[in-house]
């Protein structure tokens with residue numbers, strides 16, 4: 001079965017005339033200016049038969065899904081922690097920063113589709129279909145579909161594109177207003193200082209306090225209860241502190257990120273406990289003598305083992321629904337300090353969907369719904385046709401077992 005990008009573009013209303021004039025800026029980026037930035041790019045460290053992790057290779061394909069593996073594997077020095085090299089890109093996602101600090105993604109933070117799909121499977125034991133969904137979500141918001149490269153930090157078009165072949169102005173994962181939105185866990189709202197990607201130690205400390213209150217002061221747990229309450233507190237804080245707060249329904253993605261603290265980061269060698277040692281290590285948060293929190297490179301704690309059962313999309317979406325249902329909040333925006341509710345509502349489904357067999361990715365509706373969101377978002381990217389071709393190439397084989405019917409997506413043969 002082959003889907004057609006042109007068919008989608010023809011079928012779904014698309015403001016074709018609104019294409020950004022992407023070539024403009026880079027036409028003026030002369031060689032002298034480009035020469036200022038050293039090309040740091042090194043590929044991710046390759047996988048070897050000796051250290052296979054969950055079996056994914058740098059080929060965009062599925063691994064075995066067999067988790068419970070120590071990361072990094074003792075002796076696999078290629079995947080040991082290193083500080084980011086000078087000029088490297090890091091961003092708002094502690095999960096991706098950790099991958100780059102260990103060479104599962106290129107250590108300079110300029111990564112590729114295949115590195116990311118393999119890294120998510122091998123390190124966090126993310127199910128293959130879910131790894132593809134998460135990676136493509138990153139690309140439709142912030143990545144280059146032609147070079148198939150993505151900055152996990154700020155804009156790096158002079159590295160993800162090539163001279164004479166700049167296909168769009170892609171922001172990178174730090175780009176605010178795309179995948180990165182207000183009301184994060186430990187990152188500022190963009191409005192406050194223009195930096196929505198660095199760890200804010202004060203916010204990390206507040207998250208610790210919440211976890212102490214929902215579990216115990218001696219052993220704070222970053223579990224469902226802590227994350228549900230802390231997300232509410234962050235929302236309430238932002239409503240007051242950020243006069244230009246913007247909370248579209250898309251902010252539900254941030255609830256998904258909150259599930260990762262208790263779904264992806266806990267060590268299976270420690271009974272999957274989302275404790276402070278684990279969470280602070282992945283966030284790169286270190287407590288200073290005066291009790292405040294500073295930042296070092298993100299990494300798994302010592303002797304960390306990934307999940308035994310792959311994390312699938314149902315784990316994430318059920319988590320989003322349950323976290324939101326615990327403390328439902330209004331979507332909307334502060335406009336110069338005045339709250340304007342959005343004409344949007346979200347009814348979380350009762351998280352009763354049964355977990356499917358490992359390797360299944362979750363249920364069909366979830367997978368197909370996620371791909372539908374990806375296709376719709378692709379149409380707003382700087383190069384919608386190229387992005388749709390890229391998505392079709394990667395998504396079609398993954399969607400095939402689910403028989404997804406994406407509105408506007410017709411198939412031929």
Ligand code: HEM
Pocket residue numbers: 092093094095096120124126134135137138139173174179180181182183184185186187254257258260261264265
């Ligand atoms: C299993 C893999 C992943 C894990 C464990 C993970 C973990 C996290 C966590 C814990 C946060 C919240 C940080 C905070 O609010 O302080 C976050 C945020 C974020 N992640 Fe990831 N992530 C993963 C995959 C990805 C992928 C594949 C992408 C895109 C390519 C991505 C992009 C982002 C972005 C843009 C944010 C910022 C959202 C916001 O706060 O506005 N993540 N991630």
